[in-house]
Amino acid sequence: MTSTPRPDSVSYSYLGPAGTFTEAALKQVPEAVGAHWKSVNNVGEALDDVTSGRSIAAMIAIENSIDGGVSATQDALTTTPDIRILGEYLVPVNFVLVARPGTTLADVTTVNAHPVAYGQTRRWLDAQLPQHGYIPASSNVSAAASLLENSVADAAVAPPGITEHYPLEVLAENIANNTTSVTRFVLVSSSTELPAPTGADKTSVIVELPDNAPGRLLEMLEQFATRGVNMSLIESRPIGDELGRYRFVIDLEGHILDERVADALLGLKRFSPKVIFLGSYPRADKLATMVTPRYGNDVFVEARDWLRGIVTNEPSAS
Structure with a gap:
């Protein structure tokens, strides 16, 4: 079956240029296959593309298995209205050290x-x-591209495969502190349509507070x-209005259409002066949520x- 080409106006923003983990x-x-991909410089620009309509969605990094949450992304999601997460994607992360040809x-x-x-x-880097x-x-x-633009740095830390895009030489491979590192990315949009529950959702x-x-x-x-709702992530970020005031970025196991999650969010809304719903979406690892x-x-x-039966004086169905 031949797919219909997408119009050029359908754009996806990502932290570029070509070759990034994003x-x-x-x-x-x-x-996103067949759509126009728009390279941006930072998460703020990516989210601005979405809210302005220049892109229908943007891919942004939100968490790393080593460093935890990406604070710039968490803060940007807090201050950008009407943004929803449509899905999450995992990318293994490792690095190489590259330099201009002839550099040792x-x-x-x-x-x-x-x-x-x-x-x-x-x-x-500290050892070598x-x-x-x-x-x-x-x-x-x-970082790698700058080596060809100026001589300020002698080498750059870059993703594997960078030499496919730039005429550089690899001085060392597998230089990450932890070779099992994974970065979690989320696709965000201004669409308020909820992805359907899959049984393996966040x-x-x-x-x-x-x-x-x-x-x-x-x-x-x-x-x-x-309510039996498990958290897979909780991180604090300063609100910024005064010292000691924090907000919490939380990932829950389950979908907002799951009764226990919906009930928990209702309780949370009654408790908190500000709750931002970022979305319910399929888990990247497809692990089903275990519910007692x-x-x-x-x-x-x-x-x-x-x-309801007590209030209306009608017998319940059970």
């Missing part, structure tokens, strides 16, 4: 790298280049615990029917 994540999206490892005194990549290769200087880059690929929210009174964090966590019988959908439905 591009590798976007390649996993079937709907002994010649390297300054390294250009994206801050996250630098942190994930610091152990190797103990006196090296560091220059931050906007992306892993731009729901992402951002929550603020009402105040700093003792036990407030426990009260927030109880909204999930008392006491928190199954039918239990919540029966409980509501029971209460």
Whole structure:
């Protein structure tokens, strides 16, 4: 069956240029095949493309198995209205050290790298280049590309396969601190349409505590615990209005159309002055959510029917 070509106006934004891990994540999206891909410099630009309509969706990094949440992404999602996560994608992460042709490892005194990549290769760099200087880059690929544009740095930390795009030489391979590192990416859109539940889903929210009174964090966590909703991620980020005030970025196991998750979110909304719903979407690993019988959908439905019968003086169905 021949697919119909997509119009040029259908664009997907990603942190570029070509060759980045973000591009590798976007390649996993079937709907993006045949569409126009727009390279951007940062997550703010990617989200602006979505909210302005220049792109129908954007791929952004949100979490790494070594470094945890990507703070720039978490903060941007907090301040960008009407953004929804449509899906998540996992990309294994490793790095190579590249340089201009003719450069040897002994010649390297300054390294250009994206801050996250630098942190994930610091152990190797400190061991092999103990006196090296560091220059931050906007992306892993731009770090490598800059070697051909100026001589400020002698080498760059870049993704494997970078030499397919730029005439550089690989000085060292597999230089990551942890070779099993994985980065989690999410595809975000301004569409409010919910992906259907699959039984292997996540729901992402951002929550603020009402105040700093003792036990407030426990009260927030109880909204999930008392309904059998497991959290796969919880991270705090400063709200920024005063010292000691934080919001929480939370991933829940389950879909908002699951009774236990919906009930937990209702409780959360009653508790918190601000809850941002980022979306319910299929898990990348496709692991089914394990639900104990006491928190199954039918239990919540029966409980509501029971209460309705009391209020209306009508017998419940059970």
